Amino acid sequence: MNFAIAGCGHIAHKHIDAIAKTEGAELVAVCDPNPERLEEMRGITSAATYPDLSTLLAQQPNVDVICICAPSGLHAKLALEAAQAGKHLVLEKPVTLSLEDAELLRQAVRWGGLQATVVHPNRYRPAICRLKAALEQNLFGKLSHVNVTVRWNRSQAYYDQSAWRGTIAMDGGVLMNQAIHGLDLLQWLFGPVEEIKSIVATRLRKIEAEDVAIAAIRLENGALGVIEAATTVFGHNLEETISVFGEDGYAVIGGKTANWIQHWVCASMTQEETEALIREVERDPYGIPGHRCIIEDMVRAVREGREPEISLEDGIRAVKLALDMTGGGTRALEVNR
Structure with a gap:
């Protein structure tokens, strides 16, 4: 092909x-x-x-x-x-x-x-795959709340590298550029967002689009959630974290990128089973590169005449959530106050 x-x-x-x-x-x-x-x-x-x-x-x-x-x-x-x-x-x-x-x-x-697919490679990270499987098995029970956090650094020098960076027309800001994978994971893991209240701002970088954004959400399944995304963290990337809390346990997948199981508590799993799961992920926290998984899936999808694992609709859903957080493009931003 x-x-x-x-x-x-x-x-x-x-x-x-x-x-x-x-x-x-x-x-x-x-x-x-x-x-x-x-x-x-x-x-x-x-x-x-x-x-x-x-x-x-x-x-x-x-x-x-x-x-x-x-x-x-x-x-x-x-x-x-x-x-x-x-x-x-x-x-x-x-x-x-x-x-x-x-x-x-x-x-x-x-x-x-x-056939069309969108590059959201974080879905293929081993820790994320284990979390997806646990949610499909309802191991954490009824969910109370979830969190997606991207606390990264993108310096002014980063934005100044190219004229398109940080622009609304060509870049889209922290939500479209850096946090879009987290927005995809949130809906892939936990389901569609039903209600959202958000604040976005351009606080520290001299750019058109937002450099920090926070939202409170309600999922269709009733669980609440918080989205936090920023490129304003001083000095270096701090964390990318996916957290879920339910009646029968909780899990936190984190690190500078969400590749490691930081916490995993599940009523139906023994301590030995939990430790074995964490060790399994730690042996290979990155797994097969997500881009390769996506290309391999595209080849199979075209040959089999089926929709790719990550569909065009999945990509649009993440974009819609980012736009919902910024007011659908109106972007009433708090600029450097």
Whole structure:
């Protein structure tokens, strides 16, 4: 199955590696308007290089799947162009920056009979997989509340690296850029959000979009929750944490990235079983890279004519939650007060 990559920035390297390690997948082309990035690509892959997606599609008609790896604000335009050319899609997060663009993409994929997946690789982390299985078995009983916390550092120098960073039109802020994986995990693990009350602000960074956001939520199952996301933590990333509390136990998956079981208490599990579970995760907290899992699943999904494990609708659901937290795009931000 022939793959191409649109956008050759940092994240493209993960796609290149994932495609190379996936049986039945071959990278045949890449495109980027930046000549220096194309030159870098020529040093690490034999794939043909093109200055834009239109030229790539014209010159490489046998491409089956396009990986969209450009800045967030370009995802919709490039994905629509690829879909209209009949190509399946692997979309980096966030899938789009607006629900209007998401609807256009949804229609294009449906009308073309295409498969589309969104890169939310954190679903494949071993600790997250164990938590998902425990929730499906109802091991924690009726849930009282959940938390998703992203307390990271992105310095002003980080935002100043590229003109698009921190902009509403091209980046989307801490919710769309850094916390979007947590928003996906929250709904994948615990179910849809029914009610939300949020405050977002631009407190420390000189950017258009928010650098800190907090929300209180109610899930459809009745459980309450808190979402906290920030790029304002001093000096370095502090934590990424997923917590769940129920009538029969609780679990906290955390660390600088949510890869480790920090707490796991379950009424139906013995101490020995709990310790064995924690040791199992600690032996390999990262598991198979999520990008590889997603590429492998896309190959199978296209061959089997089924929806990928992470669907386009999953990606749109995470975007909708981010937009709900910012007022659907109105963004009445508290700026540097």
